[in-house]
Amino acid sequence: MAVSKAEAKRKEDLRGNVILFWKLVALGVGLVALVLILTSWGVFGALPDHTKLENPDTDLATEIVTADGETLGKFYKDNRTPVAYEDLPQNMVDALVSTEDERFFEHSGIDGYGTLRAVAYLGSRGGASTITQQLAKNYFTDQPSSNILERIGQKLKEWIISIRLERQYTKEEIIAQYLNQIDFLYNADGVRSASRIYFGKEPKNLNVEESAVIVAMLKNPRQYNPRREISKEKSLQRRNQVFVQMVRNDKMTETVKDSLRAQPIELDYNPEGHNDGMATYFREYLRSWLDNWIEENPNPEDGEKYNIYRDGLKVNVTIDSRMQNIAERAVTSHMKNLQAEFDKQNRNLKTAPFRDVTEEEVNEKILGTAMRRSERWRLMKAQGKSDAEIKKSFLEKTDMTIFSWNGNVDTVMTPIDSIRYYKKFLQAGMMSMEPQTGHVKAWVGGINHEHFKYDHVKKGKRQPGSTFKPFLYATAIDLLRYSPCRVYSDGEYTIPAGRYGNMKDWSPKNSSGGYGNMRTLKDGLANSVNTISARLMDEVGPQAVLDRVKTLGIDTSNMSAQPALALGTEDVSLYEMVAAYGVFANGGIYNEPVLVTSIEDKNGTVLYQYVPESKDVLNPEVAYVTVKLMEGVTQIGSGARLKDTWRVNQSYANILTDYPYGISKEQDIAGKTGTTQNQSDGWFMGMVPNLVTGVWVGGEDRSVHFPTITYGQGASMALPIWGSFMKGVYKDESIGISKEPFPRPTDLSIQVDCAVYDMENGTNGEDSGDDSDELDM
Known part of the structure; x- marks a missing residue:
């Protein structure tokens, strides 16, 4: 049967459209490939070379380890002490992959399915960033730009770096690096600090609900922080969503999920500031000891001085954490009771807490000397203030937090009265x-x-x-x-x-x-x-x-x-x-x-x-x-x-x-x-x-x-x-x-x-x- 001219024309147009479509597809793929190649060459901005990928520029805390193997404290700019994959609990790995990147062990740095889904639904059904991409962003790219073109450029860099990271490291190493990199607030830089600060234990000892809390914070450490009063409820909800994701990925049963969802978040908060924890006076002396050691022992590779706040040193000390803990309890227990007796015996002493001196001697010699040695005096003197102006400032009431044996107290007091107050403590x-x-x-x-x-x-x-x-x-x-x-x-x-x-x-x-x-x-x-x-x-x-x-x-x-x-x-x-x-x-x-x-x-x-x-x-x-x-x-x-x-x-x-x-x-x-x-x-x-x-x-x-x-x-x-x-x-x-x-x-x-x-x-x-x-x- 003869084909009409119209039908022939329609088929010809269809064939042309198909060819055009594939040309456009090929062109699009080619353009994407070209852009990726140009990005990899650094045309749109420098990319890290292999040496940077091997040694990312990360501040690592110096860790002080006791004779019995406990972490006594740290010196840090960022309180980060990395842990190896082997030191992570399996429940945390399962929670992380289930929640952040379900196909992590299948892709090579970029999740094609997730990317297409994000484009098709404009991100309403989840983003496309893989764990590797997030690591790349944390390591090597700037904060997301509000300019769409710059943001596309940043995303392309993330893709290239992610592919290179996947070639450089195993999947397990990428997971460990990612968890080591996150800032969980309250000086909890990295998963080890987060585990110790929020739960008082090493990561390997976390149970599944504790691991879920940490994974829940990855989305936004401030918005889903379990310690902030304003975010406790959101943290609980996000933790429970982690359980849902684990069930979806066959890492948890429905029965276990329902049991865990009913439990509250229980924290064991252990701050790791420089005034927190055990042996604070010893650690301060150790800091000066290390400063002297650093001066005399430069890095033999480059001749540079070590930095105890950035270089991740491990200092093994003789302190026994068990004995240190007992010693501090013994001092605290006795001194609290002794101070109470001391205060009782000073109630009717006009020159309290000082004895064998007149009130004039107290003001001129003791308090006057302490005032001149104070940080307030030093700073005001550096500002060019006269002695009279500085002395006057010591008589003006100000808000301050003072020590007591029952805990810190917020009060209003003159600086000179605070000096006398602190002098009374044995x-x-x-x-x-x-x-x-x-x-x-x-x-x-x-x-x-x-x-x-x-x-x-x-x-x-x-x-x-x-x-x-x-x-x-x-x-x-x-x-x-x-x-x-x-x-x-x-x-x-x-x-x-x-x-x-x-x-x-x-x-x-x-x-x-x-x-x-x-x-x-x-x-x-x-x-x-x-x-x-x-x-x-x-x-x-x-x-x-x-x-x-x-x-x-x-x-x-x-x-x-x-x-x-x-x-x-x-x-x-x-x-x-x-x-x-x-x-x-x-x-x-x-x-x-x-x-x-x-x-x-x-x-x-x-x-x-x-x-x-x-x-x-x-x-x-x-x-x-x-x-x-x-x-x-x-x-x-x-x-x-x-x-x-x-x-x-x-x-x-x-x-x-x-x-x-x-x-x-x-x-x-x-x-x-x-x-x-x-x-x-x-x-x-x-x-x-x-x-x-x-x-x-x-x-x-x-x-x-x-x-x-x-x-x-x-x-x-x-x-x-x-x-x-x-x-x-x-x-x-x-x-x-x-x-x-x-x-x-x-x-x-x-x-x-x-x-x-x-x-x-x-x-x-x-x-x-x-x-x-x-x-x-």
Whole structure:
């Protein structure tokens, strides 16, 4: 049958249209291909090369890791510590892929189906960005532009970079990099920080509902944040939508979904700011230590200095997180109760919290000096303000947040009143060290790092009082071979003026009175008998004591060889005292306190490795005999209240909250309490064979102190912290603190067993007076 011309014409037109269509399609594909090629060549803007893809420019936090493997804290610009795919829970991977990119494991960086769907429905049924594209955008492209042409250019770059990322990395590596890159707010940069901050655990330990909360935040960390009051409900709804997506992708059953949807979001918020978490004072000291190390150890590859805020270093430290936690609890518990008693005793004091001064001296010397040393003064001075203008500003009320033992308080106060307010708080320092290695296990530099920055472990130096006496006794044992059982009279004793350069006669008093008794050296040290210390000092000479102290690692450059040295009149740091006492516990071997065992870069390459250095500074026999002397403090002296047999005097009951300390009468503990003049400083140094711990308590100013020795002595101010700490570390048997006797030298020739004398003439330690020292020169 013949075809009409019209039909032929219609078929010809149809054929032409089909050809035209395919030409247009080919042209469109060609144009897209051309644009992609040009984009890949960088015509529309530079693209990262392979080296950038291998090493994206990301700020990584320096992580501080304890001896028991816990993260102690971080130094950061962005609080980001990357985790490997293997450290992610499978439930998080399932939630992420189900919610953000269902065909992630099927495409090569660009989801063609998702792209066509987004174009066809103009994005109303979801976007087209894959996980890889989002990673590319986070790494290498700018914020989305409002200009449509620029936005298209950005999208093309994302495509090219995504394809290159897929070639460079495995799917698993892309997932890990993506989760490591996201900012989840509250200093939670990356999934590891988010997991620790919002839920208090490592990512691998997250359950499915916790993982779903984190995945829910990916869409918009602020809008779906579970901690913000305004977004809690949206966060819950978004989390539940993640469950729906997991069911859709066969990663969860309907039954499990329905069960989980009914549960609220439960957070365990653990902020990771520089004033948050454990060992804040230690971390601040470590920061300065690292700054010094960086100055002396540039990167060997490029000669540049390491940056602790960007380079992702890993610093392995000696601190034990279990012991640090126990130490901080011990300090907080005791200091809160001690402060309450201190405030009660100051209620009717006109110059409170200062004693032994007039109100004029308070204003001119104490507050005036503090005002001139303040940050406010420094900043206003830099602005060109006059002294009068600055002083006036200290009298103007302003809004501020102040510290209290019941939490921060928002109030209105003048800056000068705030200075006086903060001066009333008693401070504390505590350090614990393993003497055999020098490893510092706990470091508490104060009561609250946010409000009190000064570190009382390393930076602070105060008179040690009677805790200095073991150095005198050790000198006598070493030079004169004295036994702890050697008997002395505790009668008055005078070292005449000029004998050792002292300007006047020196006749120290015994704070608890009672003269004319015969005492062993062990009893004399246990009860801090000053007159016996004066006799020993006269026998060995101050210079010999000073020389001995120097060998024990204490800085003596500002000390003078005066007789009063026997009573601890020269300032020392708690750090030095713990290290020096460690010599006694370690058989005469000195180990300088160790803080850092190694430093690694972000790739695990070791940059620094501590090499132990020990020095024999004391005869092992002398060290052991000194230890046996100090055991008397906890047997018959002011430290006897550590033992279960001590009866609590009612006057102490409100501060001894952790008594009894679980330490038996038979257990060997060596130690020494110390109290300085006017009760300005309270000390306790305590030792067991594998742990030496020192505690100091006092006011920031020496005029801030208790009015009497009852609460003002070291046995009341400092010893309870030591007791609470030891009670805690003994309770955790995994820490391994020794309850054994101190190792006895095989060739011991000095008599150390004074039990017979102690039972007949010693005190029972129930209320053994005090250890306050008269420090008048």
